[in-house]
Amino acid sequence: MSAADSTKSVRVRRLALFALVAAVVVALDQVSKAAVRAALVPGEAVTLIPGVMDLSLIYNTGAAFSLGEGAGMLFVAIAAAMCVGGVYVAWRRVDVPLSLLLTVAAVVGGGIGNAIDRVALGAVTDFFKTTFMNFAIFNVADIFVTCGVPIALILWWRWDVARERAEAGR
Numbered sequence: 281m282s283a284a285d286s287t288k289s290v291r292v293r294r295l296a297l298f299a300l301v302a303a304v305v306v307a308l309d310q311v312s313k314a315a316v317r318a319a320l321v322p323g324e325a326v327t328l329i330p331g332v333m334d335l336s337l338i339y340n341t342g343a344a345f346s347l348g349e350g351a352g353m354l355f356v357a358i359a360a361a362m363c364v365g366g367v368y369v370a371w372r373r374v375d376v377p378l379s380l381l382l383t384v385a386a387v388v389g390g391g392i393g394n395a396i397d398r399v400a401l402g403a404v405t406d407f408f409k410t411t412f413m414n415f416a417i418f419n420v421a422d423i424f425v426t427c428g429v430p431i432a433l434i435l436w437w438r439w440d441v442a443r444e445r446a447e448a449g450r
Contacts, residue, residue, distance in 0.1 A: 287374065291370075291371050294381060297385075298384075299385075305421070306393045309419065313419060320335060320337040320407065322338060339403035339405060340417070356399060359392055366385060366388040379435055387428035390420075390423070
């Protein structure tokens with residue numbers, strides 16, 4: 281196998297893994313939202329973990345904390361850009377650590393999950409409501425995006441520092 285064939289094989293595997301992780305996140309998000317929409321009435325809370333979390337169905341036309349009300353298509357465009365960027369990284373940057381690639385895939389999956397809601401319903405289905413503190417109501421996609429972005433930034437920074445050190449040592 282030539283070096284070009286080997287690189288292409290690595291790229292295909294990384295892209296497939298990226299797509300698989302993103303698809304699993306989308307599936308988890310969409311299945312959970314469909315279940316909540318089928319089981320709950322908007323505004324009526326159901327205790328999930330007493331004193332910690334309720335399930336409370338709301339439809340959010342904004343982003344986190346209802347910021348950006350009415351800018352749904354902007355958020356769809358951002359999710360599309362994230363997807364394109366993630367596919368680019370998966371295909372072109374074979375030097376990016378797998379942990380970073382998979383974290384970006386999870387963020388992209390979360391973005392796609394919420395974008396599906398925005399396009400199909402005109403609003404994002406949110407349902408996790410903390411009861412121990414006043415916090416935004418959120419969903420599975422939000423968890424992947426909110427946790428994934430800072431993790432990806434940390435992983436990117438660590439990779440970049442290690443790459444710079446390796447280049448300086450040459």
